[in-house]
Amino acid sequence: MFSAFIALTLLFSNTVFAIDNGKVVVLDTDMTIGKYVIVHEVFKSKIANIADEIYLGSKSINKRKIKKKIRQIDPDVVYCIGSRAYQLAHDVTKNVDLVFSSAINYHRFPMRKNTYGISNELPQKMQMMMFRYFFPDIEKIGVLYSKTYNKEWLDTAIENAGEVNIEIIGTSIKKPKELSSALEALMLKVDALWLLADPVVLSNEESITKIFKKSKIEKIPVFTYNNVFAKLGATMIISADIPTIGLQAADMVLDRLANKAITQRVQPPAGSYIILNLKKVEEYGLNLNDEALDSVNEIIR
Amino acid sequence: MIIRLIITICLFVGTSLSWIDYGLFANPRSTVYFYNPETNINNFASLKSEFDEYLSHHGPFQFQPFSDRDTFEKFIIESNDGVFILSSWHFHDLFVKFPIDSVCVGTSKGKSTQKKILSLNGITTNDNFDLLMGKKVASAGNEEYTRNVIKQMLGEEKAHLVDCLKILRVPKEIDALMALGFGMADLAITSENSLSKLAILNPKQYKGLRLIAKSNETLLPILATPKHRNDNIDLLLTVIEKMGTNPEGVTKLKMLGIDGWKRLGKIEKTSLED
Numbered sequence: 001m002f003s004a005f006i007a008l009t010l011l012f013s014n015t016v017f018a019i020d021n022g023k024v025v026v027l028d029t030d031m032t033i034g035k036y037v038i039v040h041e042v043f044k045s046k047i048a049n050i051a052d053e054i055y056l057g058s059k060s061i062n063k064r065k066i067k068k069k070i071r072q073i074d075p076d077v078v079y080c081i082g083s084r085a086y087q088l089a090h091d092v093t094k095n096v097d098l099v100f101s102s103a104i105n106y107h108r109f110p111m112r113k114n115t116y117g118i119s120n121e122l123p124q125k126m127q128m129m130m131f132r133y134f135f136p137d138i139e140k141i142g143v144l145y146s147k148t149y150n151k152e153w154l155d156t157a158i159e160n161a162g163e164v165n166i167e168i169i170g171t172s173i174k175k176p177k178e179l180s181s182a183l184e185a186l187m188l189k190v191d192a193l194w195l196l197a198d199p200v201v202l203s204n205e206e207s208i209t210k211i212f213k214k215s216k217i218e219k220i221p222v223f224t225y226n227n228v229f230a231k232l233g234a235t236m237i238i239s240a241d242i243p244t245i246g247l248q249a250a251d252m253v254l255d256r257l258a259n260k261a262i263t264q265r266v267q268p269p270a271g272s273y274i275i276l277n278l279k280k281v282e283e284y285g286l287n288l289n290d291e292a293l294d295s296v297n298e299i300i301r
Numbered sequence: 302m303i304i305r306l307i308i309t310i311c312l313f314v315g316t317s318l319s320w321i322d323y324g325l326f327a328n329p330r331s332t333v334y335f336y337n338p339e340t341n342i343n344n345f346a347s348l349k350s351e352f353d354e355y356l357s358h359h360g361p362f363q364f365q366p367f368s369d370r371d372t373f374e375k376f377i378i379e380s381n382d383g384v385f386i387l388s389s390w391h392f393h394d395l396f397v398k399f400p401i402d403s404v405c406v407g408t409s410k411g412k413s414t415q416k417k418i419l420s421l422n423g424i425t426t427n428d429n430f431d432l433l434m435g436k437k438v439a440s441a442g443n444e445e446y447t448r449n450v451i452k453q454m455l456g457e458e459k460a461h462l463v464d465c466l467k468i469l470r471v472p473k474e475i476d477a478l479m480a481l482g483f484g485m486a487d488l489a490i491t492s493e494n495s496l497s498k499l500a501i502l503n504p505k506q507y508k509g510l511r512l513i514a515k516s517n518e519t520l521l522p523i524l525a526t527p528k529h530r531n532d533n534i535d536l537l538l539t540v541i542e543k544m545g546t547n548p549e550g551v552t553k554l555k556m557l558g559i560d561g562w563k564r565l566g567k568i569e570k571t572s573l574e575d
Contacts, residue, residue: 126479129502133475163505241343241472248485251437251469263484270439270480271472273343290551291498294340294558295473299347 022257023051025075027066027089029082029102031055035242036081039102042246043079047253051075056084067092077253083109090115097256101249102242106266116256117266118248120240124153125160127238130274131192131223132164133295134236137287141223142190143170144182144211146200153196168194176203183211187218195224195234208232219284230275230300235284237275241297244271273297331533332383333541335366336373337522338446339388340558343368343472348556355553359540370443377401381527384537386557389520389573390446396574400528403573405542407521407559413569415492417450417516422481422509430459430513437467439477439486444468447490454514475499482506488513520569521559 024047028040044050051073054066061084070078070092077097080086086100090110100106100117109115131138141161145154154170161168171186173179179201187193193215195202202208212232215222221235230237248270255262277300281288333352345366352364365383367373370391377385377399385401392403406413419438440447447470452463469486471477474495481489482503500507524541526534544550545561554560565573 123479123483125503126483129479130475133498133502164503241476243343244469244471244476247469251467267485268483270469270483270485271476272479273472290555293552293555295475296347296556297344297472299351 022049022077023073023075024049024253024257025051025070025073025078026053027078027080027085028053028055029080029084030057033082036102038242039246039249040081042243043250043253046247046250049257056088061088063088063092070096077256079249079253086117099249099252099256101245115265116252116262118245118252119266119268120245121268122238122240122272123268124157125164126268126272127223128157128161128164128166130238130272130295131194131236132166134276134289134292135192135221135286136289138191138221139165140167140169140190140192142186142193142220143168143196144179144186144193144201145170145172145196145198146174147172149198149200150196173200176200176207179203179207179210183214187214187220190220192221192223192235195222195229197225216283221280221284221286227275230277233277233280234275235277235280235286239273240269241271241273245269275300330361330363330382331537332380333362333364333386333537334373334376334380334383335364335386335557336368336370336391337386337388337557338370338391338443340441340473344556351553351556355544355549356540360536362537362540370445374399377527381529381531382533384534384541385525386522386541387525388446389523390449392523392525393573393575401525402528402530403523403525403565403570404538405524405562406565406569407524407554407557408545408561408563409494409521409559413521413563414518415494415521416518417454417490418493418496418512419451419454419488419490419514420478420481420496420510420512421488422484423511430455430462433466433488434462435465435467436487437469437485438488438490439469439471439480440490441471441474441477442490443470450516451490451514454516478506481510520573522557523565523573524562 026040026043028036030036052069054069066088075096077099078089078093080089080098080100081102083103086098086103086109089098097114097116102120103109103117104120106117106119131141143154143157158168158170169186169189171182173182195211212222216233222229222233223236224234225237225239227237227239248267252262274296275298276296279301348366349364356362356364374395377395395401438447438451447468448463451466452460455463469480471480474491475498477489477491478495478499480486496507526538542562544554551560
């Protein structure tokens, strides 16, 4: 099934590009991780200049060996899949362009002027537009967050929300034990809950269960970012479309091989993947804009 | 072990297990074959399960979506057991090669045609299309379709420019507009309908767009059959055609971006087959 999916994604585009005198090395953190495999294969379907593909794997990395290998190849660009690949490439190369993707929280990376990449996170505004598109009656969206991890994120969300006629109501917690009371109060004020990747809010399994249990009782839909929440009862999940990330990374590499300047050095993903839980839509009596159904990738019934 | 193997094979080729009931021990199933180069179909599992579920209430029918043109065309040549849903652009191209017959056109809010719009971000008064050379276009359509429709918009004299455009294929039209809005692409090609949605969802972003070229009106997806039809195909055709009058059917059709069907008139058929 998975290989069939890969085969299908390879059909995304029918053009393989080759730039004269350009060499590309692909550095892949782990060839057993599904999303890495997809971006890697899609990337390969677009780029003909691949001089080598190096997999780091789960064992300890022989930095010196990889450094030697990369030096021997002398690539123009190293495409790094995953955080470990980027960090290693950053350490063992200097004047080589680095393009990364599929890396969690790239903000913590050491960046240099020839670092480029595709982030994992869809633009907030885009997600909010999708919420409105699917559920036109939803106006107030609650966000539970901790100031340590997501204050900046929330401030930007509040600022952007007005543009798409949404009001974001944030409630911050400092410790996981504050979750219940914060959730209780927030649910009274909002039409939906936007669940973020916040380690204080989602501190353990119990916290996650608590959120979805409360959502069910109050019939307040949960919108979130990861398909692991589908089984727990999330109503809508929006995440980045993985094959599109591979295509974007390939475009960036081609631009660099052609010596083209890239103004937006780290781009957000250009494609979205939407999972919609129709069971929850019906259970909570939500007004779903059925015109939006052609944008759904997976329907849960 | 053998059963497990059959299950695996069935899952792999995208057919459901109930096919075994119909396909091996009863009448062969008739199939709706679907391929549309104008949209990036990456919701295969949901499309298949939703349509299969609907069709199963009406007879031994199934739905088979394709992402690849060649495979789809191979099925068209080899299959005389089903109906085809395909773009009008693709039908026009196929009609000269294969004995197929157009029967219905999809409708959306009573309209059976659409226009594609090429838009860029930012207000510019410069009408020099040569400035588009080498720019990146976000599109939900495949590369061949996208270049073709832009060529039709800009005219043959700009064909060299279209050949130099880079195409970023995204999953859906709303993604193409987002890619434009957030700077991942320089241009986006979408339907008028998607632009209208953007105007409602984000008026600020919509106002910042400049619509630089428009395609001719083209028909929405076409429902076609092999030239020689049998009773099974006629029955399946009726089931599909009636989806537009059944609320559950309409919901499924909306996954394809339409909400009903209408029989093609003589003029429309001629335009498709010319």
